Structures are given as C-alpha cells and as structure tokens.
Amino acid sequence: MLTSSPNPDPMRHHPVQVALLLSASVLLTGLIFVSCATDSSSTAVQAQAPQTCDSCLAGTCAEKSQACLSDPTCRETFECAQKCGDRDKWCVWNCVLARPQSVPKFFPAAHCTTKQCSPACQFPARIIDSCLECNATYCGQAMSGCFENRECWTLVHCVRNNCQPGDLECAQECIGEHPDGLASIQPLRDCGGDHCAEQCSRRENYDLPDGGAPR
Structure with missing residues (x-):
C-alpha cells in the first residue's frame, strides 16, 4: 500500500x-450498493411488462433524472458514468472531475437510478449511495x-x-x-x-x- x-x-x-x-x-x-426491494404485486407486474430504463427514469426517478438530464453538462456526466463498470469508482470520478459543476444534480439522479432502476438502466453498481446523494443535495x-x-x-x-x-x-x-x-x-x-x-x-x-x- x-x-x-x-x-x-x-x-x-x-x-x-x-x-x-x-x-x-x-x-x-x-460505497454501499442499495438494492431496491419490491413487493409481490409489483414483481408480478414487472414479470408481465418489464420496465424499461426510460419508463423508470420518467416514473420513479422523474424529478431527479429530469433535473440532471435537462442540464447538458449533467447529462454528459450521467452518460459518461453509464459506460463505467461496477465498482470502477475512478471511471465515475473522472466523469465528474471533468464536469464538477454537475455534482448537485448528478449524484441524486445517479443514486435514484442505481437504487430504483437497476437492471433496466445500465449504471455502475457499488459506487453511488445515499451518502454521496446527501452531500450533493445539501453541500x-x-x-x-x-x-x-x-x-x-x-x-x-x-x-x-x-x-x-x-x-x-x-x-x-x-x-x-x-x-x-x-x-x-x-x-x-x-x-x-x-x-x-x-x-x-x-x-x-x-x-x-x-x-x-x-x-
């Protein structure tokens, strides 16, 4: 070390x-990966009609994802991070380091995507959690x-x-x-x-x- x-x-x-x-x-x-627990009824619905990434972002994560994706700089950070592998923290950090002004909108959108829209949305796991979201929101x-x-x-x-x-x-x-x-x-x-x-x-x-x- x-x-x-x-x-x-x-x-x-x-x-x-x-x-x-x-x-x-x-x-x-x-760096906790927070999984999304679903009840039996929602699981049954998903089994009949698998949720797409777009539908999840427009539904469960609508407010946070819209705030990010409507901002060109935040959208670039989000799309950059989507290409990173699970646990590849420096890949994600480099996306943010290139656009530090995107922090307040990116981390809330990324956390909701990781928590609520996986695996429909391809987004790296075990990187964005409630700690990062909280700091981005309040600080x-x-x-x-x-x-x-x-x-x-x-x-x-x-x-x-x-x-x-x-x-x-x-x-x-x-x-x-x-x-x-x-x-x-x-x-x-x-x-x-x-x-x-x-x-x-x-x-x-x-x-x-x-x-x-x-x-």
Whole structure:
C-alpha cells in the first residue's frame, strides 16, 4: 500500500487535521450498493411488462433524472458514468472531475437510478449511495469545490480505500501524498457533518474492495 518515510516529514499535519480528514472520508465516499426491494404485486407486474430504463427514469426517478438530464453538462456526466463498470469508482470520478459543476444534480439522479432502476438502466453498481446523494443535495457547492481540486478527491479516495476508521497514521500518509487537497475538504466536512452524518456513518462503507485506481 503506502510506505512511510523514516525521515521526519515536513508536510506532517497536526493530529486534529488528520482526524478531521478521517471524518471527511466517511462523509464523502460511502460505497454501499442499495438494492431496491419490491413487493409481490409489483414483481408480478414487472414479470408481465418489464420496465424499461426510460419508463423508470420518467416514473420513479422523474424529478431527479429530469433535473440532471435537462442540464447538458449533467447529462454528459450521467452518460459518461453509464459506460463505467461496477465498482470502477475512478471511471465515475473522472466523469465528474471533468464536469464538477454537475455534482448537485448528478449524484441524486445517479443514486435514484442505481437504487430504483437497476437492471433496466445500465449504471455502475457499488459506487453511488445515499451518502454521496446527501452531500450533493445539501453541500453541492462544497462538494463541487472538492471535485474542482483533483487533489482533494484523490486525498479522500486515498483515505477511504487504504485506511481503517481512526487510523491517523495511515491518513497522515495520504495527506503527505496529497497535501494540496486538504484545504478543500474542510468546507465539505463541515457541511456533511451537519446534514449527512446518519447517511455516511455506516461501517459497511469501508468493507467493499476498491474498484479502480486514479488515472
């Protein structure tokens, strides 16, 4: 994984900053795939007339999908992400990094599509969950700001995929590799803590293997 240098690191940060980063990594990068449970009656209807992607987006996810797909930039991000494989997080992140202004509309639409319209809509699983949707909904400007600074999101990704909760030494190594991302995390960490703690506190966010490396 990451290796520590035996020499003192001039970029080393105060433990409080590292703890804040660990908290931010929980708030920013939950990776639970939320499946959609259906009752027996809806299952019977689907068996007779399989739902199409368009009908689902126009029905169950109408408000969120329309908000995204009617925005040319968000539509580009959505269509880009549709080409990514399951768990290929950096494929999706690169779609967003190319269009950070699409964050507030993209993540709610993507989460609804993943949760409600799979498998009718081809969309990568185990990437977009309620934590990301919540942060995009309540903290869209701060989240866009993190995506505008690639080092910010790369730092979050480093901690999320290499460090266990509370592992300050591991988080410090990520900060040492991506120090330019630290400042951009703070606004999102503060906003996410106020609005999305419940959605982002699930321990299983740390249990899924990484599906891609920065590229």
